[in-house]
Every structure is written in C-alpha cells, then in structure tokens.
Amino acid sequence: MTVFILRRLMQSFVVLFIMSLLVFVGVYAIGDPVEIFISPEADQIERERAIAALGLDKPLWAQYVYFLQGALSGDLGRSFRFSIPALELIMQRLPATLELTVAAMILSLAIGLPAGIYAGFRPESRLSKVIMAGSIFGFSLPSFWVGLMLILVFAVELGWLPSTGRGEVGTILGVTTSFATVSGIQHLILPALNLSFFNMALITRLTRAGVRENMLMDYVKYARAKGLGMRRVMFVHVFKNILIPIVTVVGIQMGQVLAFAVVTEQIFAWPGMGKLIIDSISNLDRPVIVAYLLVVVIMFIVINLVVDVLYSVLDPRVRLQDMKG
Amino acid sequence: MATLAKEAADAAKAEGEAPWRRLVNDFCRSPLAVFGLVVFLIVVLVAVFASQISPQNPYDLNQLDIMDSRQPPGERSADGYVFWLGSDGQGRDMLSAIFYGLRISLAVGVSSAVIALALGTTIGLMAAYFGGRVDTLLMRAVDIKLSFPSILIALIIVAVLGSGVWKIVLALVVVQWALYARTVRGSALVERRKEYVEAARCLALSHSRIVFRHILPNCLPPLIVVGTVQVANSIALEATLSFLGIGLPITEPSLGLLIANGFEYMLSGQYWISVFPGVALLITIVSINLVGDQLRDILNPRLQK
Secondary structure, eight states: OHHHHHHHHHHHHHHHHHHHHHHIIIIIISOOOHHHSOTTTTHHHHHHHHHHHHTTTTTHHHHHHHHHHHTTTTTOOOOTOOOSBBBHHHHHHOOOOOOOOHHHHHHHHHHHHHHHHHHHHHHHHHHHHHHHHHHHHHHHHHHHHHHHHHHHIIISSSOOOOOOOOOOOOTTEEEOOOOSSHHHHHHHHHHHHHHHHHHHHHHHHHHHHHHHHHHOOOHHHHHTTTTHHHHHHIIIIIHHHHHHHHHHHHHHHHHHHHHHHHHHHHTTTTTTTHHHHHHHHHHHHHHHHHHHHHHHHHOOOOOHHHHHHHHHHHHHHHOOSSSSS | OHHHHHHHHHHHHHHHHHHHHHHHHHHHHHHHHHHHHHHHHHHHHHHHHHHHHSSSOOOOOGGGGGGGGOOOOTOOOTTTTTTTTOOOOOOBHHHHHHHHHHHHHHHHHHHHHHHHHHHHHHHHHHHHHHHHHHHHHHHHHOOOOOTTTTHHHHHHHHHHHHSSHHHHHHHHHHHHHHHHHHHHHHHHHHHHHHHHHHHHHHHTOOOOHHHIIIHHHHHHHHHHHHHHHHHHHHHHHHHHHTTSSSSSOOTTTHHHHHHHHHHHHHHHTTTHHHHHHHHHHHHHHHHHHHHHHHHHHHHHHGGGO
C-alpha cells in the first residue's frame, strides 16, 4: 500500500513536471511572456523592471527555474483585470465551483440510483424502457444544449426558477454556501441539474447492469430461500454489491464534473472558477489562465490518486501491487 | 444427408459472400440504424450543397436587412421570401445560417476525427508491434491523457494557442488520439501473435508493410466503431467550445456559435434563434450515434453467432 502510494506520488510529480513544462513552453516560448505577465498599461520603466524581475533577460532554462520558483511560492502573477494575485482570485472562486460539483453529484446519485435499481429489477416494464431511453439522451445531448433547454423551460416559460447567478449565500458551520438560504438553493437547482445530467445517465446504467447481474447470483437465491423479503434482499444484499463500481465511477467522474462545470457556469453565470477561466481567455488575462491551469492539474492529480486508493480500500479483490499505477 | 449438403452449400455461399456485403445485411437489420444513416446522409448533403439550397447567403452583408431582424418563424422578409425558421439579430435567415453552420461543424468534426484516427492508429500500432519500452512509454502517455477530461485539455490548448479553425482542429485531435491508440493497440496485440504475422516476418517484409498492410486491416472493426462515435463527440465538443466563445471565429459561425448568439434573445422569449441550430446539432449527433450503436453490435465478435 505504502509502496503503491509512494510510486503514484512520484508519478504524479512527473506528470506535474511535464504539465508545468508544457504550460511554460506555451506561455513563454509560443506566447510573449512580456505581454502575458506585464499589464499593457505599464510604462517603459515599469516594463523593464518587470522584465528583470521575471528574469526574462536570462536564457530559457533559467527562465523555467524562475517560473517554477514563482509557482512553488504561490506567485503566479497578478490579474490584469482585478489587480489581485491570480492564485488568490482562483481560490476565491473555488468554493462556488466545488459547491456546484458536489450538488450535481448528490443529484445524480439521488435520481440515478433509484432509477437504475427500478430498471434493473423490472427490465421489461414500460417505465424502465423510458428510463433507459432517457439515459441515452443523457449521454448524447451536449451539456450546454441541455442547460439552454432547462433555462427555456423552467426560467423563461414557466418562471419557476432563476437562471443566472448564485443568489444569496449564508453560513453553515462557518462555511459560506448557497445551501444556507432559500434563494441560494433555488439558484443552485438548475445548474446542478444541468451538470448532473451525464452522470445521472451513467449511474442509472451502471446500477441497472449491477442489479441485473447480481439478481442472478446464488446469494440472492439463498437469501430468498431463507425467507427474506425481496425488499430486504435488494436494499441490504444486492445494494452493497452494486455500490463498489458506483463509488469508483463517482470518484472518477468527480474530476469530469469539475471540468464540465466550465460549461454550466458559463450558461448560468455561476461565479465559479470555470466562468473565471472563460472570462480570462476572452479578456486575455493571462496570469489567471496560467494559474488556473496549474491549479486544475494539481487538483486532478490529487483526485486520481484518491480514487485509486479508495478503490483498493473498497474492493479487497483489487491489489494495488498488481496495478501498474 | 440432404440437409447436411444444404448446410455445406449455405456455408460455402456465406464464405463466398464479400465481407462488406454481410456487413450491409447485418446493418440493415435495425430499422433505427438505417434511419440514422439516412438522416446523417441528408445532413451531409445539406452541408455540402449549403450554398446551392440556402435561400440567402448568410455571410453576404448586402443581403441582410436590419428591418428583418428577429422575425419569428414563418414571417416574410422585406424581400418577400419566408423565414421558415425565423431570423436572428442581424436579420439573417436562420435556415440559411444553419445550413452554412452545419457545413463548418461537420468539416471540423470529421477532419479532426480523421486526423486523430490516423495519428492514434499509428501510435497504437507502433506500441503493440514493437512492445517493450516503446509500448510502456506510449501507453503511459495515453493513460495520462485519458485521465484528464477532454474539455479541460481543449481549454488548455485554446488558452495557450488562442482560437481559430486550425487551432480548434488541433485541440480536437489532441483530445481524441489517445482513444484510438488504446483501441488499436488492444486488437493489434492479439493480431501480432498470430501465424500470418510470423509468416510475413519470415518473408522479410518491412516493419511498415507488416504493420499497415497485414495487421491494420485486421484491427479495423473496433476502430470503425470508435471513429463513428468520435465524429459525433468532436462535433459536440467543437459546438461546446464555440458556444463558450473560445472556438471558431465569428466570421464563420458554426452551430455552437449560432446557439450562443441566440442565447441572449432566448431570455426574452425569442427562442428560435438558439433552438433551431440546437435541433440541427442534435439531429446530427443522434443520427451518428444511432449508426455507431448498430456498428458496435454487428462488428463485436463476441456477439456474433
């Protein structure tokens, strides 16, 4: 276990190193770092001072060392638009994105699990067929299109829910969150639903497959023969067994959802880091772009590591030593 | 005896049948897939002949009249022809804009899928054929690539390089190549150990000839399936990027950009500017997926009797 985690950590550092190199080459060699890190409004003296401070008069490898040193000490330049350090800006926006991600995950489990259990338990019923057909749409419809339709139906036509912004935030246990106020929850519903659509379909299909597979197993027959009710067999015995692949998928999908939040945030004007990066790309606020890329890559590496470790804890049949991490 | 002879004759006939003929027969067994294929072919025809069948050239500013802006579907324009699907904020006929947009969306989606296919296949074949270090290195790169979501990778490329048609194609290729590489490697590893490869080696054929003329044709079925689905995926991803405003330039609006343009009007109830390009996008994606699903079923050796 320790060996595995150490090996994965080392591999993560290699990935991080490669990614930082790619971002560096993208920013410094392809783009012009003077334009990227120095505000267009700066005068000549400021420019020269900044060029010297950034080490841009040095050879390329020395510049990379400078860049790494800055990155390691959390200095990734200041945002042109907001005049605060880029990293700080991203950290300000991070909670809103995490909140949206978690809400979407909860929603996809809350709808996907029951739908999948039903469809697996009664595969021939009409409702099951509707569920399965719906799940195909969850896979093939582009997420931004689903978001637009949600706005058109629930915000424009029916007027039930707000379509933009985060609403009021309140505090629960010292954490600022939308879950604390009614307005916050109202604002959260549509974006979270939009973001959860793909995973809802995925979880429904996985659950259905798991239920159908497990229902044929001897332990189910044995439990039924013992006189246990179908309900108990389903929710105590079968449920535990289908949970393993689902937990894994939820872990892996966490990263996907975090990335796709970019689209949802843009549609619903949700003030998270996804909207920040799109705005920054349009406004050429490059220090923020660089900081965002590095932060997201680090987050991904951590998520992938946690998922692999969790997987082995949940399913003792998987031995990490065998996995070529 | 008679039945045995008949079976033998049937078998002989089946063997004599060209593989692609059997494929066509199998494919036609699903009416839904045939429907998908027909719809997709219509979409392709519309895209190819967009300039001939459009009532208006949506790029020609002289033909646009600001008085015609935001007309609902079915309304007549100042010049007298009908806006079947309404018009947008600049008085552009939505039907024509969709036809032209479809052309760009399809061109970008298909060309990036084909380039990614060529690149990914070559990489996957090399990994499988040479094995050892080459394999480990290439497949580790594939693993790393696949552990990041496609939208994120596309975003990184667009953020670093800026947007534009060729940069979007590049981004889509970078997003997709790994999937092809992994797919083809899986089947090439099996093929590599077969006797015909050994025979080809004994004939001292060159590496590239063995790989591309002998191994590759036998790895095609899964590639075709992945390729079909990926065309749909890359069209969807391009639309997403364009919708976010970081994809194709505004001078040649693809479907995603048309949808984005209509977004602001949607909140005031002028749904058609966004909805119809969206429907066109959905028809394209769903028809490709229907074809892909059926291909997956008929090309999967495990499902064959």
